[in-house]
Amino acid sequence: MPARPQAPTLSPAGTRVLQQLVMTGDASRTALATDTGLTPGAITRAVRPLLEAGLLDETGGRASTEGALGRPATVVTVRTEAHLAIGIKVTADQLFGVLCDLRCRVLDELTVPVGDHGPEALVAQVADLVERLRAGRPQVGSVGLAVSGDIDAASGHVAYSPFLGWHDVPLGQEVARRTGLTTTVENDVRALLTGERWYGVGRGLSSLALVTVGTGIGCALLVNGQVVHGSFGVAGEVGHVLVDPEGPLCHCGNRGCVEAVAGSASILERMAQAGFPGLGIGDVAELARSGQPDAVRVLADAGSAVGTGIATIANLLGAQHIVITGEAIGSSPEPADDERDYDVMDPHVRAAFEQRAFGSAARSAIELRPLRFVDWARGAAACAVEDFVTHYGRS
Ligand SMILES: [Zn+2]
Structure with missing residues (x-):
C-alpha cells in the first residue's frame, strides 16, 4: 500500500x-x-x-x-475519504460503531453486545470493533468514543461513569495503545453537540444548546463558538434545575428537579403509581393520545418541566437554537416511527418555555426531534474528525 x-x-x-x-x-x-x-x-x-x-x-x-x-x-x-474516522457510543450493554468520512457521512456501521463492561474487557471489545470497521481501509486514522458521564476530554480519561461503574479510567490512552489510532473521548451529549456544530444546525452559530431527555437529562452547550466543559467537568446540568419545590424526590437528593419530573424513569414511576405499571414511554404517549387523564397529566408535567429547564438555559446564555431530543419526550429509537411521537410533549414544552423565557431570550429557536443510536456514534466520529482537523499539520 x-x-x-x-x-x-x-x-x-x-x-x-x-x-x-x-x-x-x-x-x-x-x-x-x-x-x-x-x-x-x-x-x-x-x-x-x-x-x-x-x-x-x-x-x-x-x-x-x-x-x-x-x-x-x-x-x-x-476529499472526504482522505481521512476516515470511527465513532463508537459506549454503553454497558452495547457498542454502537460507525465508520465516517470527513463530512461525517456513515460508510459502515456495526453494533456489538458488550459482555463484561469492566475497563480491561471493554477496551478489548472496543479495539476489536475498531479492527472490524477499519479492515481494508488504510485511510482510517482516528477513533472517537462517546461515553455517558464525567469525561475529561483533554486527557481522554473517564473520571466517573455511573452506567459503567467506572472511576478514573484512562480509556483514550488504552484504546490508542491497542489500535495505534489517535483516540478522543468525549461525554456523549457533548459529542452529539459536536456533530451538530460541524454538520448540523450548529454550523455558523455561536451559541447552541442540546438537551437529551432519557433516563437522565443531559445538556451540552456551545457558547461563543466553544463547547463548554465547565471548570470541574460539570456544566449545563439542566436536569437538576428546580421546577417544583414540592415535587418528586430526585436521585441527587433534592426535590422537584427537571429530571425527577421529566426523566423517563420518573414518567414510568408516576404512571405506575397511577395504576399503570410496566409501561414503556411509547405506551404512555399512546394513552395520552387516547385522552387517558393520568397519561395526559404526567406528560404535560414532564413537558412543562423540560420547557422551564430550557427557558433557564435561554435566560442565562441567550442560546440561538435549542435542540431537545431523546426517548423520554416520546421518540422511538427506531427511525420508522419517530416523528409523530413528539406531538404529545411539544405544546407543553413550548408553552412553559414561552412563559418562562425572559424578553428576547424567547426568540431562541426550539426544535424537538428524534434521537437514533447512530446519531450518538456519529457524534463520536465528529469529535475524532474535529481533533484531526484541528491538529492536522500543527506541531
Ligand atoms: Zn436532581
Missing part, C-alpha cells in the same frame, strides 16, 4: 480553511475568502499545501457569477 503523504506544516489560516471545507464540503475560493475573512492571497497560500497533501481537490469550469468578466470559478473540494 502506498505510504500516506506526510502532513504539511499548516498555518492558522490553513487550519481555518480546512475546518471551513470540512463543514461545507466545497466552496469557491471567493466564497472561502468571504467565509473565513482571509484575503485571496492568504487563501491561495492556505490551500496549496492541502492540495499537495491530498486532502483537497480543485476543479474549475463552473461558470462564475461572482466576477464581472464571468471568469470560471475554481471550486475547492474536501
Whole structure:
C-alpha cells in the first residue's frame, strides 16, 4: 500500500480553511475568502499545501457569477475519504460503531453486545470493533468514543461513569495503545453537540444548546463558538434545575428537579403509581393520545418541566437554537416511527418555555426531534474528525 503523504506544516489560516471545507464540503475560493475573512492571497497560500497533501481537490469550469468578466470559478473540494474516522457510543450493554468520512457521512456501521463492561474487557471489545470497521481501509486514522458521564476530554480519561461503574479510567490512552489510532473521548451529549456544530444546525452559530431527555437529562452547550466543559467537568446540568419545590424526590437528593419530573424513569414511576405499571414511554404517549387523564397529566408535567429547564438555559446564555431530543419526550429509537411521537410533549414544552423565557431570550429557536443510536456514534466520529482537523499539520 502506498505510504500516506506526510502532513504539511499548516498555518492558522490553513487550519481555518480546512475546518471551513470540512463543514461545507466545497466552496469557491471567493466564497472561502468571504467565509473565513482571509484575503485571496492568504487563501491561495492556505490551500496549496492541502492540495499537495491530498486532502483537497480543485476543479474549475463552473461558470462564475461572482466576477464581472464571468471568469470560471475554481471550486475547492474536501476529499472526504482522505481521512476516515470511527465513532463508537459506549454503553454497558452495547457498542454502537460507525465508520465516517470527513463530512461525517456513515460508510459502515456495526453494533456489538458488550459482555463484561469492566475497563480491561471493554477496551478489548472496543479495539476489536475498531479492527472490524477499519479492515481494508488504510485511510482510517482516528477513533472517537462517546461515553455517558464525567469525561475529561483533554486527557481522554473517564473520571466517573455511573452506567459503567467506572472511576478514573484512562480509556483514550488504552484504546490508542491497542489500535495505534489517535483516540478522543468525549461525554456523549457533548459529542452529539459536536456533530451538530460541524454538520448540523450548529454550523455558523455561536451559541447552541442540546438537551437529551432519557433516563437522565443531559445538556451540552456551545457558547461563543466553544463547547463548554465547565471548570470541574460539570456544566449545563439542566436536569437538576428546580421546577417544583414540592415535587418528586430526585436521585441527587433534592426535590422537584427537571429530571425527577421529566426523566423517563420518573414518567414510568408516576404512571405506575397511577395504576399503570410496566409501561414503556411509547405506551404512555399512546394513552395520552387516547385522552387517558393520568397519561395526559404526567406528560404535560414532564413537558412543562423540560420547557422551564430550557427557558433557564435561554435566560442565562441567550442560546440561538435549542435542540431537545431523546426517548423520554416520546421518540422511538427506531427511525420508522419517530416523528409523530413528539406531538404529545411539544405544546407543553413550548408553552412553559414561552412563559418562562425572559424578553428576547424567547426568540431562541426550539426544535424537538428524534434521537437514533447512530446519531450518538456519529457524534463520536465528529469529535475524532474535529481533533484531526484541528491538529492536522500543527506541531
Ligand atoms: Zn436532581
